[in-house]
Amino acid sequence: MAHIELRNISKSFGSKPALRGLDLEIEDGQFFVLLGETGAGKTTTLRIVAGLEKPTEGDVLIDGENVNEWGAAERDVALVLQQYSLYPRYTVRENLEFPLKSKIRRVDAADIEERVNRVAKTLQISHLLDRKTDRLSGGEMQRVSIGRAIVRQPRVFLMDEPLSALDAKLREALRTELKNLQMNLGATFLFVTHDQVEAMSMGDKIGVLDKGKLVQVGTPSEIYANPCNTFVARSVGSPPMNLLNGSVSKGNAVADAGFALPFAGKASDGQPVTFGIRPEDMFLDPGAPAEGAVHDIENHGVAKIVTLRAGDAVIRLTTSARDKLAIDETVRFSWNPEKVVLFDKSSGLSLRHGP
Amino acid sequence: MAAVRTRSEVALNRVAIAAVLIVTIIFLAPIYWITATAFKPRHLATTVPPTVMFEPEISxxxxxxxxxxxxxxxxxxxxxxxxxxxxxxxxxxxxxxVRDGRGNAQLSGYPSRFANSLIVAVVSTVMAVGMGTLTAYGFSRFKVAGEQDWLFFILSTRMLPPVVVAIPMFLMYRWFGLNDTHVGLIILYTAFNLSFSVWLMKGFIDEIPREYEEAALVDGYTRMEAFFKIVLPEAATGIAATAVFCFIIAWNEYAFALIMTRRTAQTAPPFIPSQVGSGLPDWTVIAAGTFLFLLPVAIFTFLLRNHLLRGMSFGAIRK
Structure with a gap:
């Protein structure tokens, strides 16, 4: 197991910068999730750690040792990809054996067999061992792929959207499985995804990447409750955080859309800000100060997600699934002023995170 | 697919089948002619109209x-x-x-020419495909400065008709003592096929996801090992298709062989027509020579037909 550190990593392809001054630290045994949109530089970061890509600038350290000049084979990392992850023409068993048969490892045959069987059992793929990989379902393939990583007992597991190509049910099941596996192995994971649900549910720590820059690093709850800018606020949470432009006036939050709600934070009067509030921190109440019309209702069973229109603002909030609401009905709403996050309107930076 | 077909579609289908049959017959006629003549008695070879029914001979x-x-x-x-x-x-x-001094029957020039053809075609195909695959891998997987220019340059060697370079090549070969040697012809054919092989193989290797090799690199293998264990088996179809093309080109090559070889390294293509020249030609013998000459390519292509079907579509059909 290992501790990973990236120091001031920059990478450009030709004239196109992919990563800009990235600093990142993954502790031993941590499940670290890199969250970002397509093209944010997640995969590039992963490939730099794997040794498949050389950073234009900066250092990669594994257990405190600079591995910039090390090849992928020497770094002893395991890689699981979204697709094309298994060797074609090989059986499942051959796939699992493949990393152990490398010359740099010298595992004897009996040991290989034992390790393969043990991993197959852990992942419940024992019955597939003699099957060719093109006869596997997507879920089975990813299981084998994860197995091929585990069987090596590598220092770090690198996973590039391993669940993205699977259907929703399977994705959920494997998500739990993967997290359990990581805890049982006590392994260091660097997991790359664009899916914020995966990030929130699996990560010990999340790093949010935007356009090649690491925007925020924190535990899922830190990132959820206290996003450092509007980008993070928008990308974490489903439905995302409500962002309302407005300003503070006489202790009230006045939205540009034409309503005012109570305010508990500190902000100078008249300064243009963006109020951020999670849907679950808003509520419907006949005595509430603001008024809006129901635009849409999504029933999720556990709760209802209600979309309101208030002036030209669109607000999402959750209510109990038992609440009876009709489209176009006029309702009154408010929020929990303690939970409001303030962002500077022009820069989008959270005012809570200091200057 | 749609099981229901209209009457006009059925009719059209029949016409199409008939057309294909006719075209096939037209194309197969010369091959039939050569094959039939190769087994005819000499006096039936040149009859007008051609004899269709006869007792085949191996003479x-x-x-x-x-x-x-x-x-x-x-x-x-x-x-x-x-x-x-x-x-x-x-x-x-x-x-x-004709017997030699000890009374042993002497062989004609044909067997050695045939052997020359085999040696030259097989060796040059192996070399062209081998080197072509490695070159193509390099172009496909690494950033090569001026990649497009290099690839164009490689292909440009195929743009000159052989006749144009034949004379200077002949003079160069004479200087190096390569005229009428197997090595000389092999070098020539390898060079000739290499450009073709590089281009074809690059297409095939581009189709193989690099994730496979990268997984192998991460799993503790060198690039060389990854190439041989992962890329090569995946490229088998492409290699087979390329090999067939190169083999056919080398096997059938006439112009260079005619100019560069006399006897020792002469291949079958220039030899067979040279037999027509003296006296009254025995067409059955010439047909027999031609018939045998057809066989290796036919067999080679037949053995690799499954690969070819996918290979000839240049990766358009994936399994």
């Missing part, structure tokens, strides 16, 4: 492999009776087998 093949000369006098019945079966076939054609 053309026997004659093809033996050095013969015209009989001046008929063999005595004892001589005839003492002769082995193949010599009797030659006697029947009004010729005799």
């Amino acid at each position: 053309p093949f026997v004659k093809l492999f033996l050095r013969r000369s015209q009989l001046r006098e008929q063999p005595t019945p004892e001589e005839y009776a003492a002769a082995p079966w193949w010599e009797r076939l030659v006697f029947d054609g009004g010729e005799k087998v």
Whole structure:
């Protein structure tokens, strides 16, 4: 197991910068999730750690040792990809054996067999061992792929959207499985995804990447409750955080859309800000100060997600699934002023995170 | 697919089948002609109209492999009776087998020319495909400065017709003592096929996801090992297709072989027509030579047909 550190990593392809001054630290045994949109530089970061890509600038350290000049084979990392992850023409068993048969490892045959069987059992793929990989379902393939990583007992597991190509049910099941596996192995994971649900549910720590820059690093709850800018606020949470432009006036939050709600934070009067509030921190109440019309209702069973229109603002909030609401009905709403996050309107930076 | 077809579609389908049959027959006619002639008795080879029904003989093949000369006098019945079966076939054609000082029958020029063709075509194909695959891998997987220019340059060697470079090549080969040597012809054919092989193989290797190799690199293998264990098996189809193309080109090559070789390294293509020249040609023997010459390519292509079907579509059909 290992501790990973990236120091001031920059990478450009030709004239196109992919990563800009990235600093990142993954502790031993941590499940670290890199969250970002397509093209944010997640995969590039992963490939730099794997040794498949050389950073234009900066250092990669594994257990405190600079591995910039090390090849992928020497770094002893395991890689699981979204697709094309298994060797074609090989059986499942051959796939699992493949990393152990490398010359740099010298595992004897009996040991290989034992390790393969043990991993197959852990992942419940024992019955597939003699099957060719093109006869596997997507879920089975990813299981084998994860197995091929585990069987090596590598220092770090690198996973590039391993669940993205699977259907929703399977994705959920494997998500739990993967997290359990990581805890049982006590392994260091660097997991790359664009899916914020995966990030929130699996990560010990999340790093949010935007356009090649690491925007925020924190535990899922830190990132959820206290996003450092509007980008993070928008990308974490489903439905995302409500962002309302407005300003503070006489202790009230006045939205540009034409309503005012109570305010508990500190902000100078008249300064243009963006109020951020999670849907679950808003509520419907006949005595509430603001008024809006129901635009849409999504029933999720556990709760209802209600979309309101208030002036030209669109607000999402959750209510109990038992609440009876009709489209176009006029309702009154408010929020929990303690939970409001303030962002500077022009820069989008959270005012809570200091200057 | 749709099981229901209208009457006009059925009719159209029949017309199409008929058309395909006719075209096939037209294309197969010369091959039939050569094959039939190779098994005909000599006096039936040039009849007008052509003889279709005849009793096949193997005497053309026997004659093809033996050095013969015209009989001046008929063999005595004892001589005839003492002769082995193949010599009797030659006697029947009004010729005799040329024997060396020890009385051993001498072979004609054909077997050695055929062997030359095999050696040159096989070795040059292996070399062109091998080197082409490695080059293509490099172009496909690494950033090569001026990649497009290099690839164009490689292909440009194929743009000149052989006749244009034949004379300077001949002079260069004479200087190096490569004229009429196997090595000379192999170098020539390898160079000739290499550009083709690089281009074809680059297409095939581009199709193989690099994730496979990268997984192998991460799993503790060197790039060389990853290439041989992962890329090569995946490229098998492409290699087969490329090999067939290169083999056919090398096997059929005529112009360079005609100019660069005389005897030792002469291949079958320039040899076969040279037999027509002297005296009254025995067409059955020439047909037999041509028929045998057709076989290797036919067999090679047949063996690799499954690969070819996918290979010839240049990766358009994936499994």
